[in-house]
Amino acid sequence: MSDYLIRALAFDNTIRAYAVRSTETVSEAQRRHYTWPTATAALGRSMTATVMMGAMLKGEEKLTVKIEGNGPLGPIVADANAKGEVRGYATHPQTHFDLNEKGKLDVRRAVGTEGMLTVVKDLGLRDYFTGQVPLVSGEVAEDFTQYFVVSEQVPSAVGLGVLVNPDNTVKAAGGFVIQVMPGATDETITELEKRISTVEPISKLIDRGLTPEEILEEVLGRDNVQVIDRMPVTFSCNCSRERFGNAIIGLGEKEIRDMIEEDGQAEAECHFCLEKYVYTKEDLEGFIDEIRSQA
Structure with a gap:
């Protein structure tokens, strides 16, 4: 049931x-x-x-x-x-x-x-x-x-x-x-x-x-x-790759640049469902491009 x-x-x-x-x-x-x-x-x-x-x-x-x-x-x-x-x-x-x-x-x-x-x-x-x-x-x-x-x-x-x-x-x-x-x-x-x-x-x-x-x-x-x-x-959890990606963008270019230099990628995990989202170096560089395009 x-x-x-x-x-x-x-x-x-x-x-x-x-x-x-x-x-x-x-x-x-x-x-x-x-x-x-x-x-x-x-x-x-x-x-x-x-x-x-x-x-x-x-x-x-x-x-x-x-x-x-x-x-x-x-x-x-x-x-x-x-x-x-x-x-x-x-x-x-x-x-x-x-x-x-x-x-x-x-x-x-x-x-x-x-x-x-x-x-x-x-x-x-x-x-x-x-x-x-x-x-x-x-x-x-x-x-x-x-x-x-x-x-x-x-x-x-x-x-x-x-x-x-x-x-x-x-x-x-x-x-x-x-x-x-x-x-x-x-x-x-x-x-x-x-x-x-x-x-x-x-x-x-x-x-x-x-x-x-x-x-x-x-x-x-x-x-x-x-x-x-x-x-x-x-x-039901409403987390998503896009949502966490937007959160990373919100950290700003310097923080993202540090992620690339220190780890070469970023990983986010949802507290509620424990789903993991991995963002590659290319993903992070794309976020930086997006920040610059909006500046």
């Missing part, structure tokens, strides 16, 4: 909900970065939340999430757009610990409990929108919940889960975001809080093979969910 995300409404359109199956997407990140299990869980949770935030955008809008804690994993960065495309990396992907006291991957220890979660949205305007909140747990889901409540003033519940096989591959990944909209009654909020507090952990729901629709039915109640639309979700 391919990854996909659903948007839904519940309780007479006063609750907005998102759910996603992100197993293949997180698997692709794990494969490209060779993340170890604890790092896989942290990065996978972050990408899963980010792709759901992307689904809240429109058109060509996009966003970048950075989780920078004081743990050994280092900063996690994830990008997403409104089309279900997401990419991400962890600074130290080979980070792993023994299971925590609950028998789960110790994401909190890897991420750290002190630091910041930052969201930068490119909404096509002159200035970017930036929201930032302190980390509250390092478990990622609680930190995104805090972001929605504090930075966007939207009461929310976030559930994120990543299950890792003994061979380091991803068994399953997914999550949900439930948001209370204006007009929700106290009765609705009370029922919602009760349901969320008693529902199985998201990792269990994912392990049982539930679809995004079934996850929301578990969380909100079978008769309460009205699915609005679905979209495919994929690991």
Whole structure:
């Protein structure tokens, strides 16, 4: 089954909900970065939340999430757009610990409990929108919940889960975001809080093979969910040879000349997908010609 995300409404359109199956997407990140299990869980949770935030955008809008804690994993960065495309990396992907006291991957220890979660949205305007909140747990889901409540003033519940096989591959990944909209009654909020507090952990729901629709039915109640639309979700990187070439041109003629004299070539690697791009001496001399032609 391919990854996909659903948007839904519940309780007479006063609750907005998102759910996603992100197993293949997180698997692709794990494969490209060779993340170890604890790092896989942290990065996978972050990408899963980010792709759901992307689904809240429109058109060509996009966003970048950075989780920078004081743990050994280092900063996690994830990008997403409104089309279900997401990419991400962890600074130290080979980070792993023994299971925590609950028998789960110790994401909190890897991420750290002190630091910041930052969201930068490119909404096509002159200035970017930036929201930032302190980390509250390092478990990622609680930190995104805090972001929605504090930075966007939207009461929310976030559930994120990543299950890792003994061979380091991803068994399953997914999550949900439930948001209370204006007009929700106290009765609705009370029922919602009760349901969320008693529902199985998201990792269990994912392990049982539930679809995004079934996850929301578990969380909100079978008769309460009205699915609005679905979209495919994929690991997608927009890096290119041309893009990195333009970045090299931006360094200026002196820097490029130094590359030629010191190494005879230049090599660029994308942080997100680890794709490598090699530029020969001839390529670099062509860049210099291009700079001179524009002078």
